[in-house]
Amino acid sequence: MTSPLIDLLRRVSRALGFETVDSFPPGHAYARTRWNAAYFDIASDVKPDEIERRICDAIANTPLVFAHISNPTPRMQRALFGVIEQRLRHRHQRDAAQLAALLIKAYASRDIPEAMPGLRNVIADTANEEAGVRIQAVLDFLNSVQSPFDVIEMRH
Template sequence: MSNPLLHLLSKLSDMLGLSTAESFPAGHVYARTRWNKAYFDIASDVKPDDIERRICDAITNTPQVFGYINNPTPAMQRVMFGLIEQRLRLNHEREAGQLAALLLKAYDSPDIHEASAGLRAAIASTRDLELPVRVRALLAFLADMQSPFGVIEMSG
């Protein structure tokens, strides 16, 4: 088939919701957010708010999928804050550290929207340190921030 015909079929498939979305629509405030569509089965005709809700639900159910999202939205990041807090409350420090490491990796991108004031600067200030030190610094920052989930308590 010719290239224009393939392009037309692709557009038609998108309009009918037959293809899987891997980003928000062009022009959306989070258009730079991308996800691996192998981990998120979201039809291309789903509305942006519903896309974000579905991805947040997926993160809640399987936090490791956060690692398959480039430039996660602030709402997606706040889900991670809540999951980190939950793990710490349950004394699952190792899991909390693994989730914090995923958040650190997400901030490698200059295009990510900051979910909490000062988060980008706190992460950037540890860029040259070893990962365990960076994770502890991030957990300390999250413990100090005013979270809608309450206060994250770190064990000594």
């Protein structure tokens, strides 16, 4: 008897934004993308485009939060690419390498959408190499792609 009442209260709570979400709504193009809600305080009434923007802002400000996202969207990946590019430009190799390692870990999932053509192949081709070799391959690839960080995303 209490189960229908609890279900109703949960739906109302979610609709009013009292809950924190950890994924896009069912049916969304990136419904497989998940994040740890403890790191991204996003109310349940926030629209998907705004959710993605907030997560990208969080990545730009604190890039290590990327580790708490599974199957990040291409836009989220591009936010990380931007931080990696910035770190490389300022000669912070160790920081860039740490972020490239997060990217490699994210691509362990077959469900992650490829944000930059060829990146999945670079990561797959180095699967049997040591971590340092894999990280350097990813950094070399990102450096070799012409303007990979200046991608302008079109709004639909």
